[in-house]
Amino acid sequence: IIHQLRNSFKYVSYKDLKSFAKDFKEVYKATNEEVALENLAELEEKWGNKYPHAIKSWYSNWDVLSPFFKYPEEIRTIMYTTNIIEGFNRQLRKVTKTKTMFPTNQALEKMLYLASRNVVKKWTQRYKHWDLILNQLTIFFEGRIEKYI
Structure with a gap:
């Protein structure tokens, strides 16, 4: 959107x-x-x-x-913007932009994996109205969300 x-x-x-x-x-x-x-x-x-x-x-x-x-309004509020995804991509670009080339594809994959782990550690802030959103997600995607909670 x-x-x-x-x-x-x-x-x-x-x-x-x-x-x-x-x-x-x-x-x-x-x-x-x-x-x-x-x-x-x-x-x-x-x-x-x-x-x-x-x-x-x-x-x-x-x-x-x-x-x-x-989708219910609670889910749409987190879907219509792409700030989270853009922020994650920005963090990945930050670690790869200084490197002009990688010896192997596996070396690039390792660097991106380690960078993503560091980015995820910083995700401590709760999303506004997350409890309502999580409830809507568990209703809308029954059986798919519960195993990750």
Whole structure:
């Protein structure tokens, strides 16, 4: 979702960006897919003439975006952003950028493995409302989450 938003925002003038983003929040924060489509239609009505491509990209990618709305709100809050993944990738890049080459693929794998272990040690901060999210995950993915708790 965040990448789709960033893609849409690049077509919007800076002076309209704040209000456009506020209106778009109604789309990706909708309770279900039907409400999201209604909100997208309202958004198109308001902004479609001025920024048609920003909204058209949502319709053309709807088949990829729509599964997002089948998850409960608690799960969607951690899914719509990619900050955790981007942070993890940044840490891996940090350890590999100083090395121009590795003697073997196994040497690279070892370095990435050790770096990932160090990164995971730093993950001590609890995610906001994690107890609600964990409950929703155990309900939604029954049998898959319990074995990792």
